[in-house]
Amino acid sequence: MPLLKLKDVHYYYGNIHALKGVDLEIYAGEIRTLIGANGAGKSTTLMAISAIFKPQRGDILYHGTSLLGRAPDAIVKAGLCQVPEGRRIFPGLTIQENLEMGAYCRRVKAAIAADLEMVYDLFPVLGERRRQAGGTLSGGEQQMLAIGRALMSQPQLLLLDEPSLGLAPLMVEKIFSIIERIAGEGITILLVEQNAHAALTLADYGYVMETGKIILEAPANELLSDERVKEAYLGE
Amino acid sequence: MDKRKTGEILLQAHKLVKKFGGLTAVKEVSLEVRAGEIIGLIGPNGAGKTTFFNCLNAIAVPTSGEITFAGHSLVSQVSGASSRLIFRSALLFALLSLFWLPLVLGVVWPETFFRLEAVLSLSSLALFRIYLLRPLTRFRPWSRLLLIIFVLVDGICAVSWLWRSAEFAEVSFFGLFPFYPMLVPGALLLLIAAPILLLLFNLSQVKEAFGQHLRADAITVFGMGRTFQNIRLFSSLSVLDNVKLGRHCRTRANFFGIVFGLPQARKEELDSAEKATECLNFVGLGQQLESLASSLPYGAQRRLEIARALATEPKLLLLDEPAAGMNPTESAELITLVRRISAAGIAILIIEHDMKVMMNLADRIYVLDHGELIASGTPAEIRSNAKVIEAYLGA
Amino acid sequence: MHLDDRLFSEKKFYLPLLAAVLILPWLPMGIAGPYVLRVATLTLVYMVLALGLNVVPGFTGLLDLGYVGFFGLGAYTAGLLTVHYQWSIWLVLPLAALNGALWGVLRGAPTLRLSDDYFAIVTFGFSELIILVIRNELWLTKGPMGVPGIARPDFFGHVLNQPWQNFYLILFLLLVVLWVVLRIRSSRLGRAWFAVREDEIAAECVGVNVANYKIIAFALSAAIGALAGAFYARWFRFIHPDMFKFWESILILCLIVLGGMGSVTGALLGALILIPLTEVLRIVLPAELSNARYLLFGLLIVCMMRWRPAGLLPVQKE
């Protein structure tokens, strides 16, 4: 049984038919990626999974049970956490507070403290500046903070929305190696990326999205050599 | 391709800098566009491309740098002459502050003088000072220090003056001026509060508020049209009205002309409808004049935005990611459209992520990364530029 | 196309209107007496006010919570000019409108950069200040004593003593205002206002000088408010600071919220429904309750925003 399964999900944003029947599934332990042009509906898909947008049609199954009708906080409690596009850390909160916000749904103080140390281990930069406001970090560090914040909720499935957006190439590499490491810890990852090349190299399986629909899906290495993908998204 | 470079320089940006608080979004970017060219601007997300556009048409006020467009300077500088003026007004400030001092010492003026002083110093003086603060705050730290001194003196004087007004309550020095209840406390507060607020909090905002920069609408009149990354249509107006608004800056009818239906106003109205329809036909939306702008599909909205910009009769069109979110067919159509616009003699500066579109269209490309210009040249040069490959294109 | 445009461009619409206008003033003689005519006149006054207020929140999208300030300003301008100089209403009306426009500009100019909430607050504070000045400057306005004995409107030397004459006068003013508003709305001026309402930045980028057009809107709106006030002073013959409380601003706002912000027909309809209703409530409710009829307005606003935010006659097609 897939960990998460989207069945024919439709979403209308006002008059705009943003998702036109998205089918997607992901199994535990995998990295899957969703690539596509700007405005194809990738972020909308993730927002629909996180229940920020309520799909008008279709179903989202998690462990075989529907997530529709649940509030965003219930989704997080169920173990689905998103690192949103543009990082969206809380700029006025300190780094530590940002991370504690990630653990908002959890109650056991000792476990939270342990996880906090784990995140600081993973991102030593953050540990050095835990009393500093999140807004003072650079783009790459904010991305680390956002990922760390999501990890604090102990997710089973991590949704990553454009983690490399606007980062210097070196930082992009670093972020991708971190993602790989997180996946190594047994966390399932759904990665949305514009940097199709990097994403497909990392992922096991890929989906190509265009104007609200999945137009192509295949194991990642096949997509990497697919002519259409090459032409449209790899710029070759 | 080189044949186009013969055109005169239309837009020139020189060492343009834009800072947001501590963050420098655009660092000393220089760029020029000649008449008839198609210029591309590329770079990773967050590289400052849109901010650069915003600076060009004065949606954002650049921190420093110069822009000239079609013979107009769009950002004015503090010149030597105006700094002398500033110095003089600073001296004037000092004198005016001295004027307050006798009050602190408790000198009793003749009543007539007292009246005059009350009215003059409190109302006009306050306004006058605020007016003068305007150039001052654009200036150097030493003037700030001077101002802080003025402010302190002002504050002390105003308080003691208030005190005296209670002391000499039987002196009806306000009698001259019928509106004193509004004016006096208002003026007092202005006098005390305005300089403090102007000085102690965020000067850059004051600068933006009072800055000498041209506004976007004036720049549109000079002939710079633009579209936006996240489409900004007047969504509850009809398609035709949207484009008619583009004609706004080319029409003159005023309030009375409109109310009394003067011939000129009527003629203009007909003309703008005609021109707007023309522009809509040009982008292929001629059939949907009366639909609501927000009801159009995504690609059509992008084209409508272009039609609206075209209606302003631009010499230079700024396109901010016009192909974003379009499928390959739509972006191919867009390329044709941009070429047709260019063929009509309009220079184009275009931001685009789709390298294919860019390579296809642009005569020259500028590459921004972290706000800095890292490369410029023909598409072929850019394609093989090591820096660009590292920062943007990837291996 | 606007519903208003469709409505006002159709000949079918004007015939019944004309008939109604011609018949209306004769009705009271047979049926209800001057009371109905008084309510009808009051309704028309509020129609003018609603049209005037509509210009700012409806057309330019800025919430004006102090409209009654201009109503009061116009009423006092007209009242004082009439009491002191006995000028004809045809001189007083334009002067009051001009004075209103002047203060509209004075209020508007510094507020251009303010966003929605703050603009609303400043308008509110400003109108409270106007009323405070009216209340406190005894030498000018006689303050809480009010200004009694204002002369009735006149027409070529005839004093308009009959209720129906006043009815026709305000009807005439309403038609003038309606004409101006409709003309402007479908012109480049109106489009510029809509552009400012929809998206200020985009408006600037198509060459609309946002500041100028906001100022024009403020001036026009204030002038219309003052015009209504001027008529009101001459018609009611007595003005008092308490007539121009914050509630009145809210009542006028109610009218256009009910009708649909930005819709001209809506503004008229809102006044047509609410003003007679308040008058009826004033009579029907016992004295201690009649003060609380604003309770209904509060509820009405809340419900409208909840279920029909676009009003009864929405500008935009669904």
Next chain:
Amino acid sequence: MLTAILEHSSLFLQQLVNGITLGSIYALIAVGYTMVYGVIQLINFAHGEIYMLGAFISFSLLTGLFGVGLPFWLAVLVAVLVCALAGVLLDIVAYRPLRRAPRLAALITAIGMSIFLQNLALLIWGAQIKSFPRNLIPAFFNEPALQFGDVVVSWLQVIILLTAIFLMLALQLIVHYTRLGRAMRAIAQDKTAASLMGVNVDRVVSYTFALGSGLGGVAGILVALYYNAVYPTMGYFAGIKAFAAAVLGGIGSIPGAILGGGILGLAEVFGGGYISSSYSDGIAYAVMILVILVKPNGLFGRQLRDKA
């Protein structure tokens, strides 16, 4: 001359004491505006009415208007709780359905609620000004606590100041050092991101309303005691002035609200004393307008949203 100066200085000091008292009350009300604005960017116009409700409910409970007469402190406690509850209800009934609506709609709704509540009070309690019966409130309130020459500070004034300081400190602690406070600040900065972190936004907003309204209720009771007057429109004026205070300090900032309340209270008392007593209300508006015009974000306010 000397005696005149002495007289004036004692007048000045008395005014200062009154100004500080008034300022701390404004600060208490202003904090309610500021908290709600900070979290959901809504100007809760009806906040002044909650304050009025606090005064009326404590009055009714004290005098046994609803059939039960409670001892003073219990009545105060119950009134504050009712206010908190009313705030939450207000949010759920009026504002929550409009969370995603344009801000203008929410603002108009807030005005509508304000009018509704005010007239509801008018219906229930009538328009006459009511005063607390002397025998039902603790007697020491109006006795002087401190006295220097002619300057008198009553116990009530001391209590008002201390309550304000205590509640403000408590509030600062809640906002900065608790899970709830953290969630409130997170929502203020990014509502979507907060709910992606598992914050139940609606619930936190309810708590915010409860806290703010509770403080408003306390302020209402204190003012009612201070002036010994309860009437339906009391919330309207106090609300507007407190709002002015919040704006003055920078709406959304709690220290700003405290500072703004202080400044406004002093400005009003001194303005009324030294300039013109009939314009003391006008001074509040004038200060507010000027501050908005000169510094649209207030003294401690956050940066304006970026235009483009």
